Amino acid sequence: MTSSAALADGPAPDASAWATDDPASRIRRWTEGYAPRPGLADEMVDARGELRGGWPRFLERLARLDDREVAARFLSAERHIRDAGISYRVYGDGREHPWPLGSLPLVIDAADWAELSAGIVQRAGLMERIVADIYGPGRLVAEGFLPAGVVAGSPEYLRPVHGIAPPGGRWLPIYAADVGRGPDGCWRVLADRTQAPSGLGYALENRMVLARAFPDLFADLHVERLPGFFQAFRAGLAASCARSDPRICLLTSGPYSSTYVEQAALARYLGFLLVEGDDLVVRDGLLHVRTVAGLKRADAVWRRIDADYLDPMELRSDSRLGVPGMLQALRRGGAVVGNMPGSGVLESAALSPYLPAIARALTGEELRLAGPDTWWCGDPDGLRHVLAHLDRLTLRPAATPVRGPERDAMLAGPALDAARARALAALRERPFDWVAQEPAPLSTMPAWQDGRLAPRPFVMRVFAAATPEGWRVLPSAFCRVAEHDGADPSEMRAGIRSADVWVLSDTPIDAPPLLLSTAPRIRRIAGHLPSRAADNLFWFGRYLERAEAVIRLVQAHLGGFSGALAADASGEEGGPTALAIRALLKEWGSVEAADLSPAALAQEALSGKMRYGSALAHVMEARRIAASLRERLPMESWRALADLRDTLVYAEAWAPTEAQLFGKAERALGHLAALAGLAHENMGHGTAWRFADMGRRVERAINTCRFAVDFCDREASAEDLGVMLSLADSQIAYGSRYLTGVSRDAVCDMAVLDPGNPRSVAYQVQAIVAHLEVLPALAADGLPETHRRRALALAGTLQTADAAETEGEALEHIETELEGLADRIASRYFPNGPDALRPEKLTGLA
Incomplete structure (x- = not known):
């Protein structure tokens, strides 16, 4: 949704249309001039122009809301999309685009949906049997039902897969079909999706957004629920695995995938481990995940990368997305993969002419859903x-x-x-x-435009999952709608919107059962953390802390440190304290030159898009990393990050004043505090939270040491010490403890050595030691590992140090030790770098 006034599909109607008319008048006004295109089927009206299916129920219930309320509901949905960071990427375009959810759902009654579902179930089962024959006995080709060229000539036919029996017995745990209505009003399959069908996560997101915007309509119209499908899909994958409590992964190509947001949403919703190729490794014919605790068995992988990228040893040798040895693991039954590599051969349009005869031969039935x-x-x-x-x-x-x-x-x-x-x-x-x-013009559905309904072409992707009880169809779909008649909604791009699909039941929908028939084994761990995720979490914390350090420097330069503790400070723009702040901002890459005016320097340091060290640059890096952590961070974090970014980007005026810039810095610090609070209060205090918190602690300690070197040396002035307390956010604590003014040793003790001050270096190091004590160790000899020894030694140094002797070289030594500690943590837990301790060298696999 992009319009802030009304529906995303078009501008709001004139205020005169917001008169207090009755529901019947609203429906007449909304549908005035609505007519299906000649020769095309329409979802809302039949050939005579009469409302059909579930649309009379939907419009009657919607019309109980006046136009202002309808517009407000759509605006709330738009805000939710923005706050939740729901987005997508256009193929070939690296930018993220806000998710374009249309205003109205596609409404289908239960009887119509049951007919479509029966055809989808038949087609899914048929596709499963065809692909099993293609890579197995080959009877369809041998008996003349399928030309060999259709199979062998397809680039999706993978010869190395031939003869592999799929672990778990399923080639297609998930099947999807793009469908539309023909001119005769019957559903038709436009394309089969068996490679790695996308859209299931977006269908889930669409439902969450619209059900939140229209909870009353959703309940009153008895819209079919989605949780049962997802539970059955997960149960189907789990039942295919050898272990009773399997570890299931969702394999993604990474945050730059065009559908990464939906993949992260699915991983979060289903409880799957979101992994990239580098997170997985094959050992002894079994698939494992690289975690901070070593290699852990991966029982099943839901594949969301194209099959030819899956194994660089036997398929595409240039692939950096897959797992070397994956096909060998499949041959040995080492992991369940859905969908199996090679299943993309079923997407070939050349298969379509032969499907009716194959259906009769394999099932004894006519094909329920025909294609063009x-x-x-x-x-x-x-x-x-x-x-x-x-x-x-x-x-x-x-x-x-x-x-x-x-x-x-x-x-x-x-x-x-x-x-x-x-x-x-x-x-x-x-x-x-x-x-x-034969040309197959797309059928149409209503979309909102200029306060009225207009017919627009659409394509609907319907999903079926293989479950222990058989195929089950999602009682909704991923629908794409063209904004204009000439646009092609076969894929998401400019000019295409999505729509939720509401299947209306005639009777109230039972809520999903809250009690499980079989109680799960109680556990208090969230699962093992992949090394890549730990790396990202660590740097997420570091970048946010870097942004805070720059913002506090800007505040100090603008005079934020002035007050009772530094009442005698000159605060001169060219004074030594101001020059030191400017020099540090330039050293950090926050500004290009140190001789700018205070306002210009503050604006560049806060919001400079071309400065790699600006607060905005650090926030954007944190946001980029957060995009790969969607399934691990609290959902509210994305909104807080968006608010933080918008605060830094927003310009109060062409030439903002120092007071305006100071206010911007204050608001940004507030958003950073909100992010820290969300991480502490809304993330489970498991391994993921520990790495995010360690990143913040390490960076805060390093920055505080740098501040102490510059503003807390033996020759520091009262103004310097006031800045130091401001940068360490310790003015109030200092004032309540010392009533006689600022003292260099007292400030140094509070900012660097005091273990009771949550902003001091000593406090950060103690927190890091506490985290490392809980994290898994590699060795079984009970001795502390290198990174833990380094942290303990640094903590001991800070515990026994004297403020009077902690200056100059001593502070620089602590800063160097902190940087070395960060490198040691990276070498131990993270997957990158020549000195990284790769988890595949470890033993004790589980």
Whole structure:
């Protein structure tokens, strides 16, 4: 949603339309002029213009809300999308885009959905049997039901997979189909999705957003719930595993995947471990996860990367997304993978002409859900038909369709001479790479535009999961709707929105059972933390603390340290204290030059987009890292990060005053405090929280040491010491303890050595030691490891140090030791770096 006034699909109606009309008048006004396109089916009205299905119930209930209330509901949904950070990436575009959720759901009644579901279940079972035959006995090819060229000619057919029996017995734990209605009003399958179907997480997010915006409609209309499907899907994967309490992973290509946000949402919702290829390793034919506690057995992997990237040893050798030895692990039954590599061969459009006969041969039934009439050009009869009717057919690749801009240049209905010449050349050169289809215009559904409903083309992706009780269809779908008639909603990109799908039951929906029939084994751990996640959490904390250090320096420079403790400070812009602050900001890369005016320097240090050391740059790095930690951080963290970013980006004026900039710094510190509070109060105090907290502690201690070197040396002035207390956020504590003014040794003791001050260096080191005591050890001899010995030694140094002797070289030595401690923690727990202790060297696998 992008409009702040009303529905995202269009601007709000005029205020005159917000009169106190009755519900019937609102429905007439909303539907005035709504008519299906000639020759196309529409979801809301039939050929006579009468409301159909569940739409009368939906519109009657929606019309009880006046236009202002409707607009407010849509605006609340838009805010939730922004606060939750729901986004996506367009193929080929690295930027994140806010999730474009349309305003209205697609409404389908229970009887219509039951008919569609039956067809999806039949098709899912058929696809499972076809792929098992393709990579197994090959009877369909041998008996003439399927041309060998359709299989062997597909780039998705993976020869190394042939002969592998899928561990757990399933090729397709999840199946999806893109569907729409034909002109006759019957559902049709536009494409099968068996490689790594996306959209399930976005369907879940859509539901959460709209159910939150319209809880009354959702309950009154008896909308089918989703949790039962996800529970059954998880149970199906778990039942395929050998162990009774399996560890299930969701394999992603990383935060730059176009669908990473939905993958993280699914991992959080299902309780799966979100992993990348580097997090996994094959040992002795079994799959393991690299964790901070060593290698831990991975029983199942839900694959969300293309199959040819899965194993660089036997498939694409240039892949950096997969796991070396993965196919060998599959041969030995070392892990369940869904969907199995090679299942993408079922997405080939060249399979479509042969499905009806295969369905009759394998199931004894007619295919319930047909697709567009299709001819494979590798078949001589099919090629002759295509050449004879090329002007009225759509030519498309036989394998997985091309994506992005190249797809827009696809040969479709080649009426122009140039297009016809290209089509003929392509067919002469490699006819088996192409299929031709009868044009299948998309059916339409209502979308909100300018305060009224308008028909728009849509495609709906329906999901089925293999469960212990058989195939189960999600009672909703991932729906994509075009904003304009000419747009193609086959993938998410500019001009395409998503929509929730509401299946309306005739009777009230039972709430999911709260009590489990079999009580799980009680545990108090959240699971093992992958090394990559620990690395990201550690740096998430460090970047936030770096941002805070820059902001506090800016506040100090703008005069925030002035007060009772430094009442006699000159505060001159060119004084030695101000020059020291400017020099430190330049050293940190927060500003380019140290001779700027106070306002210009503060603006650049806070919000400089081109400065790698500005507070904004550190926040954006923390936000980038947080994108890869969506399943581990509290959901409110994303909103706090967005507020922090917006505060730093927002310009109060073209030339903000020092007072405005000081206020901006104060607001930013408030958001940082909120983030720290969320981490402490809303994250379970397990391994993930410990690494995030250690990152903050390490960075805060290093920064405080640097501040002490610059502002707390033996020659420090009262102004210097006031800055030091301000940077260590210890003015109030100091004032309550010492009533006689500032003293260098007292300030140094409070900021550096006092273990009772939560902002001191000593306090940070004690907290780090406490975290390391709890984290798992590699060795079984009981001796402290190198990083723990270093932390204990540093804690001992700070406990026995004297403030009068802690200056200059002593402070620099503590700072160096802290940096060394951070490196030692990274070498022990994180997966990167030449000196990292790789967990695959460890024993004691579990």
